[in-house]
Amino acid sequence: MRRRTSPPNFDPAATRPWNDGLDGLAFGGDYNPEQWPDDVRLEDIELMREAGVNIVSLAIFAWATIEPREGEFDWAWLDTTMDRLHAAGIRVALATATAAAPPWLTRAHPEILPRRSDDAVLHQGSRQTYSIHHPVFRDYAIAMAGRVARRYADHPALALWHVDNEIGCHNPRDYSPAAADAFRDWLRERYGDLDRLNAAWGTAFWSQRYGSFDDVLPPLDTTAFGNPTQLLDFDRFSSDALLDYYRDLRDTLREITPHVPTTTNLMAGSHKEMDYFSWADDLDVVANDNYTMSADPDRHLLLSLSADLSRGIASGEPWILMEHSTSAVNWQPRNRAKQPGEMLRNSLAHVARGADAVMFFQWRASRAGAEKYHSALVPHAGTDSDLWRDVVELGQAVKALGEVRGSRVAARAALVLDWPAWWACDQDVHPTQVRYTDQVLAWYKALWRLGVTADIVPPSRDLDGYDLVVVPTLYLVSDADAARVRAAAERGATVLITYFSGIVDENDHIRLGGYPGAYRDLLGVRTQEFFPLQEGESVRVSGASLPDGGVSAGLWTEKTTVSDGVEVIAAYDDGPLPGGPAITRRVVPAGLRDSASSAGAPSPAGAAWYVATRLSDDGVAHIAHRVAEEAGVLPDAAAPQGVEVVRRVADDAEFVFAINHTDGDAVLESVAGTDLLTGENVTSPATVPAGGVRVVRVLP
Structure with missing residues (x-):
């Protein structure tokens, strides 16, 4: 894998703010004028003024229009568009135009096409049909980004570089020969020698020991279960490689325009393939795309989770909502139009949770192509439509919120999320099919319904300042990251950890001595054996913190013993472990504050809760209320439900x-x-x- 660093003349302090020149919040969306004749493009400018649009993303999928044949370029339409937008006072997030390779490139170089794990080649005819690992594609993409940058470096409309688009959306895992070569290079860099790789991968099992890096392959389809750590490392490598692709394009732009900030639109909350926390330092501003699932009655809660996660990636700084939809999308089984007021609620919920921009895909609904039924700011029905009138109203609302720009979200609770733990947890060879996001969503929704705003943070982040820390299903964790959770409790926070957490180290090796491994001492519990429940099977869990008659639980139980001083909050009434502890609480002895201002003063005692089963929704709600109350993070006045x-x-x-x-x-x-x-x-x-x-x- 090629590693680039920022150009030597790059000074981050000289990069201007992305929203420099904007008055208040940003409002707009993806603009694709290449799809329309010039009379429509002229109308677009006037309608943008009417709607209050002040920024657009431009040229995202324009490579084949700019360069219809290799070496032949047509810039006139883009020059005119940039000039018209500037004249109208509209800023531009200009793309590198690399999000879809032109047909002439894949025909001339079929070796750049990506492959699936069954070795099938994915062909031209859609978007992102390229291997980001292949040096031929990489060189063409870097060259295109450089051409765009040189042409528009000093254009007054240019506000921000939009690098590629939704990187890894359709090609997050590539198994081509180029990817295999890059994977081996990544492993050499990570492990240094074969002994360390063999130890990390546990290759003594099933005669998998490697005698040469050249023998290592990506995890292609095979006869039985693959090596778990190989699968995990391929996930890590793929995320790193996609970030490395972004860096290549970004640094090309920085060499030419060091004053212009760069970003790419993430898909936090819906895509597990990229570890976006590891991308954060390479983005001048975090940008995210979010689309609600029309069939989900809790879609507004998942929208909030995505927004809180975007803010967490941005370390609390304001961020850009780069894409969402005005109404229906085109790719769900049932593409439901949004109800009256839903677009406004969706948009302002993002702003509430830290966005300083409200943007959409796309400006004008397409007449042709795979997304022609995707809603837009200008619908097929035109301006004589309720949707257009709602868009104009939304533009006015965004303008009215200008003074909110730059403010930060207040949160005293944290929910810990980790992509490597997600990747490792969701593998198949486990006691039962635990899915990482199951408990993330369950506890997030419970906090949301209590009115508790939570920052979503990685386990590598310092948890100072949080009074409540929720750690759902953190299956994989390093010693250092586990220590941060322990330190939060020692500083006086209430910590809640759920089942299947702390089980393995960063190499996916079991932490011996009893579960939950890394958190055993903090929680004061020791599990000898897991007792997963069969499909459809449930148990009753009862205790003083739960409603009379208890609550149901499913999927998971554990044979657990508790240390002296640990309170059993609830126990199993039935099932394989009647009378055994299901929920526990341990008072954590006060640690010492490290800050000079406190001069080593003792912290108040914290608490460490363990939930050793998959509680029903009402069970989660009761325990969430108790820990939030204990931590003092409940709102002063509860809002009505919904x-x-x-x-x-x-x-x-x-x-x-x-x-x-x-x-x-x-x-x-x-x-x-x-x-x-x-x-x-x-x-x-x-x-x-x-x-x-x-x-x-x-x-x-």
Whole structure:
């Protein structure tokens, strides 16, 4: 794998802010003028003004239009578009035009096509039909990015470089010969020698020991289960390689335009293939795409999770919502149009959780192509449509929220998420089919319904400042990362850890001596053996913190003993382990604060909770309420069910976003100030209309 570093003349301090020249929040979307004749392009500019658009992403899929034949270039249409947008006061996130290789390139160089794990070649005719590992494709892509940068380096409309597009969306795992070569290079760099690789992969099992790096292959389809650590390392390698591809294009841009910031649109919350926490330092601003699943009644909760995760990747800094949809998409089994007010709620929920931009795919709905039924800001029905009128209304709302720009989300709870743990947890050779996101979603939704805003953070991040730390199914964890969770409890935080956490180290090797391995001492529990439940089987769990009669649990139980001083919060009533502990709590002795200001003063005692089974939703809700109450993170006044309340804070102001996801008016206590959307004074109690949004600058 080729590793590039930023050009020697690059000075991060000289890079201007991505939203320099914008007044307030950004509003716009992907613009594809190459799909339309010039009279429509002229109309586009006028309609953008009407809607309040102030930024667009441009030329994302334009390679074959810019270079229809190798070495022949047509820049005139793009020159004109850039000039028109600038004249209209619209900024541009200009793409490298590399997100789809032109047909002449794949025909001339079929060796750049990616392959699946069964060795089948994926052919030209869609997008991202290239291997990012092949040096021929890499050279062509770098050359195209350089041409775009040199041509528009000093154009006054240029605000931001949009590198490629949704990198790894369709080709996250490539098994081609070029990928195999790059994988071997990555392994040489990671392990240095074969002894370390063989030890990490446990190759004494099934006679897999390697005598040469040249013998190592990607995890192609094989006769039985693959080597777990090989699979895990291929996931790591693939994520690193996609990031390395981004870096190649970014550094090409930096050599020419060091003053222009760069980003690419992530897909946090919906794609597990890229470890986006490891990408964060290479993005001048984090950008994310989010699409709700129309069949999911909790789709607005998953939207919030994606937004909180984007903020976590950005280390709390404001970020860009680069894509979402005005209404239906085209790729779900049932592509439902959004209900009245849903687009506004979706958009402002992202802003509530840290976005300083509201952008869409795409500006104008296409007449042809695979996404012609994907909604857009300008629908097929044109401007005489409810959707267009809603778009104009949304543009006005985004403009009214200008003073929110740059503020940060207030959160005292953290939910720990880790991509390598996700990859390792979701492998097949486990006691039962535990799926990583199952518990992530269960505990996130419970906190959301309690009105507790949570930062979603990696285990490598310092957990100072959080009073509640939730660690769902962190199957794989290093010693250093496990220590951070322990330190949070020693500083006085309430920590909750669920089953199948701390089981293996970073090489996917079992931590011997009893489960849950890395967290055994912190929790004061020791599990001798797992007792997974069969499909459809459940147990009852009861205790003082649960409703009378207990709650049901499924999938997972454990044969666990507890240390002295550990409180059994709930036990199994039946099943394979009647009377055994199902939920425990340990008071964690106070540690010492390290800060100079506290001069080694003892911290208050923390608490470490262990949930050793898959609780039903009501069980999760009860325990989530108890730990949130114990940690002191519950809101002062609970919002009505279905009303989302999030606070953004600036140096001299606080903004309360209240988003009503129900079909009835809701009353919100303890909120008073000015509603930025309407300009009216709000007194407590405040009414949030059915399906509506209030954004209140609260009184000091």
